[in-house]
Amino acid sequence: MDLSLDESQQILVDTFSEMLEKECPTTHVRDHEDTGFSESLWAQYCELGANAMGLPEAAGGLEMSLLDLGLVANLSGRALAPVPFLEVATVGRLLAKVAPEDAALGALAGGVPAASIALPRPHAVLGTSTTSGGRSLIPFGTIADQVVALDGDILYVAENGASRRSERVQDIGAGALAHWNLDRASDARILASGDEAVAAMRRADAEWKLLAGFWLTGIAQRALTIGSDYARERIQFGVPIGGFQAIAHPLAECAIRIDGAELLAQEAAWADTADPDRFEMLCSMAFAWGSQTAIRTADIALHTHGGYGFSTEYDIQLFYRRARALSSIAGGAKEELQTVAELCFDRDGSGKAASLLGGAQ
Amino acid sequence: MDFRLGEKAEEVKQEIRTFLAENFSEEDRKEAAEDGGGHNWELYRKLAAAGWVSAGWPKEYGGGGRDPYEILTLYWELCKAGFPWIGLLNNGFIGHTLMVMGTDYHREHFVPKIASGEIAFALGYSEPGSGSDVAGARVTATQDGDDWLINGEKMWTTTAHTAQYIFMLTRTSTQDRPHRGLSIFLVPTDVEGVEINAIHTMGGERSNGVSLTDVRVPDANRVGEVDKGWSVVRFALGLEQAMGYADLQERFIQQAGAWSLEAGPDGQRPFDDARIKEQLGQTAVHAEVSRLLRHRSTWLAAEGKDLGGKGAMTKSFSGTSYLDDAQSWMDLVGPAGLLKEDEDGALAGGNFDEAFRQTPVNTIYGGTVEILRSLVAEVDLGLPKSR
Numbered sequence A: 001m002d003l004s005l006d007e008s009q010q011i012l013v014d015t016f017s018e019m020l021e022k023e024c025p026t027t028h029v030r031d032h033e034d035t036g037f038s039e040s041l042w043a044q045y046c047e048l049g050a051n052a053m054g055l056p057e058a059a060g061g062l063e064m065s066l067l068d069l070g071l072v073a074n075l076s077g078r079a080l081a082p083v084p085f086l087e088v089a090t091v092g093r094l095l096a097k098v099a100p101e102d103a104a105l106g107a108l109a110g111g112v113p114a115a116s117i118a119l120p121r122p123h124a125v126l127g128t129s130t131t132s133g134g135r136s137l138i139p140f141g142t143i144a145d146q147v148v149a150l151d152g153d154i155l156y157v158a159e160n161g162a163s164r165r166s167e168r169v170q171d172i173g174a175g176a177l178a179h180w181n182l183d184r185a186s187d188a189r190i191l192a193s194g195d196e197a198v199a200a201m202r203r204a205d206a207e208w209k210l211l212a213g214f215w216l217t218g219i220a221q222r223a224l225t226i227g228s229d230y231a232r233e234r235i236q237f238g239v240p241i242g243g244f245q246a247i248a249h250p251l252a253e254c255a256i257r258i259d260g261a262e263l264l265a266q267e268a269a270w271a272d273t274a275d276p277d278r279f280e281m282l283c284s285m286a287f288a289w290g291s292q293t294a295i296r297t298a299d300i301a302l303h304t305h306g307g308y309g310f311s312t313e314y315d316i317q318l319f320y321r322r323a324r325a326l327s328s329i330a331g332g333a334k335e336e337l338q339t340v341a342e343l344c345f346d347r348d349g350s351g352k353a354a355s356l357l358g359g360a361q
Numbered sequence B: 001m002d003f004r005l006g007e008k009a010e011e012v013k014q015e016i017r018t019f020l021a022e023n024f025s026e027e028d029r030k031e032a033a034e035d036g037g038g039h040n041w042e043l044y045r046k047l048a049a050a051g052w053v054s055a056g057w058p059k060e061y062g063g064g065g066r067d068p069y070e071i072l073t074l075y076w077e078l079c080k081a082g083f084p085w086i087g088l089l090n091n092g093f094i095g096h097t098l099m100v101m102g103t104d105y106h107r108e109h110f111v112p113k114i115a116s117g118e119i120a121f122a123l124g125y126s127e128p129g130s131g132s133d134v135a136g137a138r139v140t141a142t143q144d145g146d147d148w149l150i151n152g153e154k155m156w157t158t159t160a161h162t163a164q165y166i167f168m169l170t171r172t173s174t175q176d177r178p179h180r181g182l183s184i185f186l187v188p189t190d191v192e193g194v195e196i197n198a199i200h201t202m203g204g205e206r207s208n209g210v211s212l213t214d215v216r217v218p219d220a221n222r223v224g225e226v227d228k229g230w231s232v233v234r235f236a237l238g239l240e241q242a243m244g245y246a247d248l249q250e251r252f253i254q255q256a257g258a259w260s261l262e263a264g265p266d267g268q269r270p271f272d273d274a275r276i277k278e279q280l281g282q283t284a285v286h287a288e289v290s291r292l293l294r295h296r297s298t299w300l301a302a303e304g305k306d307l308g309g310k311g312a313m314t315k316s317f318s319g320t321s322y323l324d325d326a327q328s329w330m331d332l333v334g335p336a337g338l339l340k341e342d343e344d345g346a347l348a349g350g351n352f353d354e355a356f357r358q359t360p361v362n363t364i365y366g367g368t369v370e371i372l373r374s375l376v377a378e379v380d381l382g383l384p385k386s387r
């Protein structure tokens, strides 16, 4: 057992932390609330190779592991970075597997965030659809020109974004969301069909959720720091409010849940190669738990601020809103927990598969 | 990173499963649950004979030198199987503590007998007037020649009725701050002046109250210096908090999962109800997180790193999440969930009833969740001491 990062992972963390501290203070996040996307910050990401980190060498990538990608996602969450790191990483890896010659892959590898993904939602969330002809809210749908989607067992690219996407729709998380018409009848390029297509989307969905789990954990970690800093500084009744158990204990409970979320995301990333049977389930767990933890922590940290937490002037509300948004865009925790149950207890629908609890030895 | 416990742990798992298959029948399991004392001499001695009581102690003292991952696996498998293992746990801790902090006499006289399964110890910290405030102990030890006389009441001394000794926290001075006047004694249970009374619990666990009247104990039975017992207690308490109940959570969710996949009286699988599915997912996530936190504590210990508040995190999360789940499930499964194992119509072998009755104590003993949260707030978040 070894739960520490290796030297190259530590360097990766240091590099991105340094860049984000400099380039993405919360003022930068605020300055981009009107678009949800920072082109200049994305350029910095690309400079450090973030756009192609997870791609195979043949596609111009660095062939780094999901754990490496996760570490970057985690730091991005801490900084609330308004960049499409999750979508670019996920779509790029999907294309590299099923359509390595596809032009969209070249664009992503070249640093253009031109493609996003319509995440499948197996438990029918009200008012959304990812099937052909349906309208779907797409993360970074405002800047993408193409969206990868699954319709039945057909994996395709909805092209020609200009004719498909709505204007940016404003959301709680100040994201770069747009409605997309995913109609497959025209301007669609089929990537794969049958089992291969379904498996490829399942995999991409799992990877997005895994990285989102890291990202959400990052949001929670930063929110906790902001909350506990405030609890040490704010004086009421002549003492720091952090000395009141009603303030301290909920924060401590968040610290505990956050450690669990981080370990869970790391375990899932590690399982990609070391425990592949459990990989998908762990990704799903990482997203569900990351969601619950980030939303709860941002809430506790906000309330630690009293009235000031509710004012736009204080940063904690930025975290409160984005934790909710990143979770909901993929359906939210309640939806995801059902997927966890299916993957854990009934992978093949037969009701006979052994449960996946217990971990690798 | 590597999340595996390793090959040696895997071997222990197989070994213990074989041991359980050969020595621990379904009847034994039910008997242990019925008895609730947490210790069974016959079974315990079989474990001792196979070297498991002393498995985690350092080799140079005659222990098994097994690594923390192997010991984790040992406890995990026994606990999950419903084996009465509290005696093993206590004696593992105490044997280890005596080796590290005891005298040559303790190492020669007590340690080999603990290892062989001849004698067992109960933990005597809590009293009627002091629980969370462990250092508030008022049972007194006063010197009388070469001996000490012990007086007062201990409470919640689990396994005292089957143990030969109690590892007892006593007050030897009231001159200084409370935790500076404490000393530890190994107090025999079969001598004059010791009276042990059963305390029964909602979860079926049996504990004890112990009253002590002029109980004579030789000075040789003192562990650590006079008035410096607090450091000994801290060492032993730390070992306990880093564990949690992930093993039981895993058993609980596995039984709930298996139950949900069988068609119920209406021909439907509970699993196909979205509410059940969501709760299964939640419980599975909690079990996985508890397991990871426990593995991390074990890893930190194995690496000789400082646990900080990480041990407290393990127990706190596990205790609260298991309790939450047990309560949520009860609300979902309807009246049949109330029935005990073997009652007509009981669900999942009484899984829900058992968890509902047993989980409240997990956030209480070995340090309440409130105490653990204060510790995490202070140590990990740097917040002021809160009381």
Ligand SMILES: Cc1cc2nc3c(=O)[nH]c(=O)nc-3n(C[C@H](O)[C@H](O)[C@H](O)COP(=O)(O)OP(=O)(O)OC[C@H]3O[C@@H](n4cnc5c(N)ncnc54)[C@H](O)[C@@H]3O)c2cc1C
Pocket (backbone or CB within 6 Å): A245, B122, B123, B124, B125, B126, B130, B131, B132, B133, B155, B156, B157, B158, B159, B201, B205, B207, B361, B364, B365, B366, B367, B368, B369, B370, B371, B374, B386, B387
């Ligand atoms: C089944 C069982 C077995 C046990 N076995 C053993 C054993 O073998 N050996 C042994 O020594 N003990 C044992 N215990 C005792 C156990 O460790 C204590 O019950 C526990 O530490 C709590 O102490 P208390 O019950 O006196 O509660 P109290 O300390 O009186 O606490 C009451 C409530 O006040 C809260 N509280 C107390 N202080 C604070 C504070 N500073 N800040 C915030 N909240 C606070 C507590 O969290 C709790 O909710 C056992 C208990 C049980 C129930």
